[in-house]
Amino acid sequence: MTRTIPGFDHVRLPGADGVELAAAVGGSGSPVVLLHGFPQTHLMWRHVAERLAGEHTVICPDLRGYGASAKPAATGRSVYAKRAMAGDVVRLAAELGHERFALVGHDRGALVAFRAGLDHPETITHLGILDVVPTLDMWHVLHGVRAAVGYHLFLMAQPPGLPETMIANSADAFFGSFLDAWANDPAAIPAEVRAEYLRASAAAVPSIVADYRASADIDVDHDQADLDAGSQLAMPVTVVQQDWGAQLGYDAAGVWKAWAPDLDHRLTRAGHFMAEEAPDEITAAIRDLLAR
Structure with a gap:
């Protein structure tokens, strides 16, 4: 049985191209959509969503290929492009x-949000990004031995077949290793939530790999086209991330400023799973963003 956010309704509705998405919906007021990362489901937003629901209609979908949402076969380059998602x-x-x-x-949801901001500026009023840099910039900053932190990006970029087989044969160990390594506070992901993430991820190996493979292929093309055209994010943008700039040797705020002129860039001491580790901090950052 799929776990969802307590007190929220669980709906299934069409996304693009007839792909059906599962989502938790709650609260009332101006709408805020929250997109999860890897290796998680919409459940990662449970604390933040409950805090925001007193002021906003909060919509927390499972991304295409994840959780309880549909998992179309990757029959072409565009099926798991962030543009489609x-x-x-x-x-x-x-x-x-x-x-x-x-x-x-x-995380992955932030890359989808970034693409939505560029492709649908008339629709996205405010944009919040947690713990990524845009896909094109990500490949530029990962180099040398420091790139080992992103080994999974290179693994899942390989042609179809081997990555899916390797991951499926050790799904709990593979996905669980990220939950262990990326959390500064492991207690923020209790056993029952961890079990839900592992169950959902093990059931979605081909589509998760396809999502990552797209980020080494068509997503790069889309980002490069926008960079060449001088496209930028027109709405207020808040980025909250760990100090990856210091760890990987680049100017993280500068990378984002090139895409987002109206930028609030914040560093956090929380781990990668910051919406679960520091929900008050993340909720405050979202409220500040919505007030701009």
């Missing part, structure tokens, strides 16, 4: 009656 989010919100909304994403 961003289209899912825009269509889902419209199905719920929201033509404009604020969007916050973590």
Whole structure:
């Protein structure tokens, strides 16, 4: 049985191209969509969503290929492109009656949010990004031995077959290793939530790999086209991340400023799973973003 956010309704609605998304929806007021990361589901937003629901309609979908959402076969380059996944989010919100909304994403969801901000500036009113840099910049900053921290990016970029087989044969160990390594406070992901993440991820190996493979292929093309065209994020943007700039040797705020002129860049002492480790801090950052 899929775990969801207590007190929220669980719905299934169409995204782009007929792909059906599962989402938790609760609260009332101006809409905020929250997108989860890897290796998680919408459940990662449980603390933040409950805090925001007193002021906003909060929509927490499982991304295409993750959790309880549909997992279409990767029959072409574009199926798991962030452009397609961003289209899912825009269509889902419209199905719920929201033509404009604020969007916050973590990890993989943040890459989808970034693409939605570029592709749908008339729809996304505010954009929040947790603990990533844009795909194009990510490949530029990962080099030398420091790139070992992102070994999974290179593994899942390989041609179909071997990555799926390797991961499926050790799914709990593979996905669990990220939950262990990336959390500064492991207690923030209790056993029952961890079990849900591992169950959902093990059931979605081909689509998760396809999502990552797209980020070494078509997503790079889309980002490069926007960079060449001088495209930028038109809405207020807040980025909260660990100090990856210091760890990997680049100017993280500068990378984001090039894409987002109206930028609030914040560093956190929480680990990668900051919405679970530091929900008050992340909720405050989202509220500050929405007030701009």
